[in-house]
Amino acid sequence: MTLKDKRSADIEIILSKYPTKRSAVMPLLYLAQEEYGYCSDEAIREVADLTALDPTEVKSVVGFYTMFFEEKTGQYVIEVCDDLPCALKGADAFVHHCERKLGVRAGQTTPDGKFTLRTVMCIAACDRAPVAQVNREYRYSLTPDGFDKMVDELKGTV
Numbered sequence: 001m002t003l004k005d006k007r008s009a010d011i012e013i014i015l016s017k018y019p020t021k022r023s024a025v026m027p028l029l030y031l032a033q034e035e036y037g038y039c040s041d042e043a044i045r046e047v048a049d050l051t052a053l054d055p056t057e058v059k060s061v062v063g064f065y066t067m068f069f070e071e072k073t074g075q076y077v078i079e080v081c082d083d084l085p086c087a088l089k090g091a092d093a094f095v096h097h098c099e100r101k102l103g104v105r106a107g108q109t110t111p112d113g114k115f116t117l118r119t120v121m122c123i124a125a126c127d128r129a130p131v132a133q134v135n136r137e138y139r140y141s142l143t144p145d146g147f148d149k150m151v152d153e154l155k156g157t158v
């Protein structure tokens with residue numbers, strides 16, 4: 001089943017909001033990512049088809065923006081900012097703590113498929129570092145204990 005088969009109503013709504021099909025490439029990629037969990041080659045071809053773009057153009061959009069995933073991710077994607085302002089407020093040590101808690105390195109997914117840990121550039125919350133997004137929801141002023149509690153809650157073990 002294609003994205004068009006599964007989400008035709010959503011696709012129509014998205015396309016209706018833009019003056020040209022190609023302008024809808026990013027929301028359609030979000031939709032594909034929501035459906036498939038990441039922007040697979042198949043998803044890229046389908047979005048290219050819907051927007052009348054070349055698949056290489058769509059792939060370049062996916063490659064440019066960090067919010068699009070080129071590989072399958074865990075159920076929860078934890079993105080910790082380690083850009084300079086956050087690094088000055090301890091982001092590097094915090095990322096190491098996250099790696100220890102999850103048992104994976106940044107860029108990897110836990111073996112149970114629950115969490116993907118990533119480091120990202122500035123997410124515009126420098127004053128509240130260490131900061132992360134969990135499936136795009138901001139988590140501010142994180143502490144190691146707070147991170148552990150959050151992970152345990154997401155795991156459903158508390």
Ligand code: FES
Pocket residue numbers: 081082083084085086087121122123124125126127129131
């Ligand atoms: S540098 Fe981390 S949020 Fe801006």
